[in-house]
Amino acid sequence: MKRVRVLVVDDEENIRLLFKEELEEEDYEVETASNGMEALEKIKGLPFDVVVLDIKMPVMDGIQTLNAIKNINKDQPVILCSAYGEFKQDLSSWVSDGYVVKSADTRELKETIKEILSR
Numbered sequence: 001m002k003r004v005r006v007l008v009v010d011d012e013e014n015i016r017l018l019f020k021e022e023l024e025e026e027d028y029e030v031e032t033a034s035n036g037m038e039a040l041e042k043i044k045g046l047p048f049d050v051v052v053l054d055i056k057m058p059v060m061d062g063i064q065t066l067n068a069i070k071n072i073n074k075d076q077p078v079i080l081c082s083a084y085g086e087f088k089q090d091l092s093s094w095v096s097d098g099y100v101v102k103s104a105d106t107r108e109l110k111e112t113i114k115e116i117l118s119r
Helices: 013-025 036-044 062-072 085-089 091-095 107-117
Strands: 005-009 029-033 050-054 078-082 098-101
Touching: 005 013, 005 036, 013 029, 013 107, 029 036, 036 050, 036 062, 050 062, 050 107, 062 078, 078 107, 098 107
Parallel strands: 005 029, 005 050, 050 078, 078 098
Antiparallel strands: none
């Protein structure tokens, strides 16, 4: 059976490592990117089943990256992840397939990934 591929995009290394470790425990194949440009390069390569995308990043923020991802593949599932809950009300974030508030407790992230994969 094919393993689910997840791309975690966050400028904070500790978050990338935490999410990678937690998601690998769920038997996902996880790759990471430290910014939007790196994420776009990886997405142009092998496909991912889900992209977990931070919003506040330097150079290219998560909303810009989300729009670029959807231009490459409009069906690419993307979960926006931010420590800032107010982005949930931002209309541009509605293009995403899910939204979670960034936390060391990864249950909400894992549940959102499972929900998206079951669609």
